[in-house]
Amino acid sequence: MITSMTAFAVNEAEIGNLKVTCELRSVNHRYLDVSLKLSDRLRFAETDIRSIISAKISRGKIECALSYKKQGKQQSFTVDADAVAALITATKLIEQQMYSSMSFSALEILAFPGIQQESELDKTDISAGINTLVTATVKQLLETRAREGRQLKAIIEERCVKIQGFIESANQRMPEVLTALRKKLTDKITELVAQPDFDRLEQELVYLTQKLDITEELDRLDTHVNEVLRVLDQSDPVGRRLDFLMQELNREANTLGSKSVDKDMTQISIELKVLIEQIREQVQNIE
Structure with missing residues (x-):
């Protein structure tokens, strides 16, 4: 099953x-990279998350x-008396060096970092609740990734069918191109040489035909496309495998273009590269 790497999920729960x-x-990345944004009071849950x-x-x-918010009645808190005393002492030292006195209100002192001491959380119960919440949110995220993955699969399959159509067109066109x-070449040589060596000409034509033959490239293109379609039905993560196949498809399409001596074949090569690039862009989002 194809899974997208792009998704969003949000969930909340009452814990105590x-x-x-x-x-x-979730966005695309070559490997798994987990970044956590936790408040200091919830930092203990980082490993489990x-x-x-x-x-x-x-x-x-x-x-x-x-993130979290307290519920119910305002919880009691304690004041760090030592921190208050240290703050007042420091304030007096500063006042002694100023022309006018400066004073703090009680509320301003309470707002100073480290003065208020919140009660300790029950880490055991909260940890279990957070694990349940994160598990449920991950499940929601995976469902979103799966839905988008199904859409990506449909897009890639559609492009693959178009590629197969161009491969068939190239196979049908190639005999006409060689003829x-x-x-x-025969007409050109006949114009330039009074008595052309047709045996030598035939040898050169055979050599040129072999040099311009794209049968192998078309066969490999068809094989790679069939492999893409097969991989799309696998249950394991296949993003890296598909990325590799896109590189191989692009390589064959480039070779096809370099061997082209016909405008129709050149156009087929261009169309193939456009489709392959469209698939590659979608593959970047596949897990």
């Missing part, structure tokens, strides 16, 4: 007296943001 929100964002994500996702840049080339 907290309302915790989990947001997951990384394990949950990496167990379900194998590729992509994942951003996980966890026209033979006639053109």
Whole structure:
């Protein structure tokens, strides 16, 4: 099953007296890269969160943001008396070096970092709740990635069918190209040489035909396209495999263009490269 690497999911849950929100964002990346945005009070859950994500996702840049709000009545807090005393002492020292006195209100002191001490969280219960929340959000993210993956698969299959059509057109066109080339060279030599050596001409035409033969390139193109269609039905992550196949398809299309001596064949080569590039852009988002 094709899975996209681009998705977003958000979920929230009530854990004790907290309302915790989990947001997951996923974009394409060569490997799995998990980035966490946690408040200091939830930092203890980092290891479990990384394990949950990496167990379900194998590729992509994942951003996980966890935030919380307190619920119910305002929770009590304690004041760090030593920090208050140190702050007041420092203020007095500063005032002694100023022309006018400066004072803080009680609220301003309370707003100073480190003065208010929140009560400790019950890490055991909260950790279990966070794990459940993250697991549910990851599931939601995977469902979104799967939906977009099905759309990507349909797009790639459509392009592959078009590529097969151009391969068939090239196969049908090639005998006509070689016949026209033979006639053109024969006529040209006949015009230039009074008594042309047709045996030598035939040898040169055979050599030229072999040099311009694109049968192998067309066969490899067809093989690679069939492999793409086969890989699309696999259940494992296939993004890297598809990326490799796009490189091989592009290589054969370039060779096809370099051997072309006919405007129709040149156009077929161009159309193939356009379709391959369109598929490659979609493959960049596949896990």
